[in-house]
Amino acid sequence: MKNVITNKSHLNRLKDGRGQGRGENYKPFIQANDNKVASQGWLTRTLGWKTNRIHHTLSKFEYQYLLVQEWADRVLDIREQYPLTPIELTQEIALKMNIAHPHLNGEHVIMTTDFMLTILDHQGQMQEVSRTFKPTNKLTKRTLELFEIERRYFQEIGLSWKVVFDIGRPIGLIKNIDWLYDAKHTDVRPGIDKEMIELIAEPIFISIQNLGTTLSISKACLKTDHKIGLEPGTSMFIVKHMLANKRWTTDMNQTIRESAPLKIEI
Incomplete structure (x- = not known):
């Protein structure tokens, strides 16, 4: 040309x-x-x-x-x-x-x-x-x-x-990925590494499950932090981390709200 x-x-x-x-x-x-x-x-x-x-x-x-x-x-x-x-x-x-x-x-x-x-x-x-x-x-x-x-x-x-x-975007899925996105890796949270997660993930999961389905995930996580003796916010980070790495599962097409209960499974 x-x-x-x-x-x-x-x-x-x-x-x-x-x-x-x-x-x-x-x-x-x-x-x-x-x-x-x-x-x-x-x-x-x-x-x-x-x-x-x-x-x-x-x-x-x-x-x-x-x-x-x-x-x-x-x-x-x-x-x-x-x-x-x-x-x-x-x-x-x-x-x-x-x-x-x-x-x-x-x-x-x-x-x-x-x-x-x-x-x-x-x-x-x-x-x-x-x-x-x-x-x-x-x-x-x-x-x-x-x-x-x-x-x-x-x-x-x-x-x-x-x-x-833009029509037909999976808005619930997008919001959920955005919510947990930064928790994919452990290095963004001081005091948390892979070994620590292996130690506390199961007790956190059991505690959240035992708190029932009526308590919001934010309150369940705070109670779990207090019960296990963790820094506030740790349990919520672990929930996000385990979901981000697909070690725990939930219905990702339903928008996750911290003010509402969250059903998680292993």
Whole structure:
């Protein structure tokens, strides 16, 4: 494509390794601290359960989708803000469609997809799938044009691509994952380590079970702290930790409220 300039900052991101790597070594092409990042006021940096790196999400919906993917057992790796490279491919697609390629101040920019996921399919084989999230109230003619470039790009390279809309989100599950998310690892709670958890988890579980189904989980945890001689808040942290690691279970589709009873099972 002649006489087309690619945005220099985007080229520099590629040189810096953005959009490359996997797992802990992946660097999102767009990051929350980039200048002039378009967002809906929900720029978040979240430590990933699966990758042990900071994930950069640019909207509330992206953050919620990230939580669900962290919870899903079949999802092995999450790469957000994934670049569609080489740019020449999206330029060629836009040219064939006779539409404008994404640009900034007359310079072409590298397109991104919200999430590139590595998953296990139902046959136990690893595959890469791409997912883009979009609220239905943000759909415009231009959005659909960009979606078509994205769809054709992934068709060209042989990967599954879908748009995920905000309708039908599992709100209860999302709220619950958000509630327990920070308790996944023990190092966020002073005085708690794996050995300590093995010692106190069972007594905490038994105590909460014995307090009945009418006491709120917050009161049950406080009473358990007092009964066992733990620092206030410890039992609640253990409940969240055991649920986050799926060692204890509850109905995750029903919104957990600390002011209400919580049925947990081993």
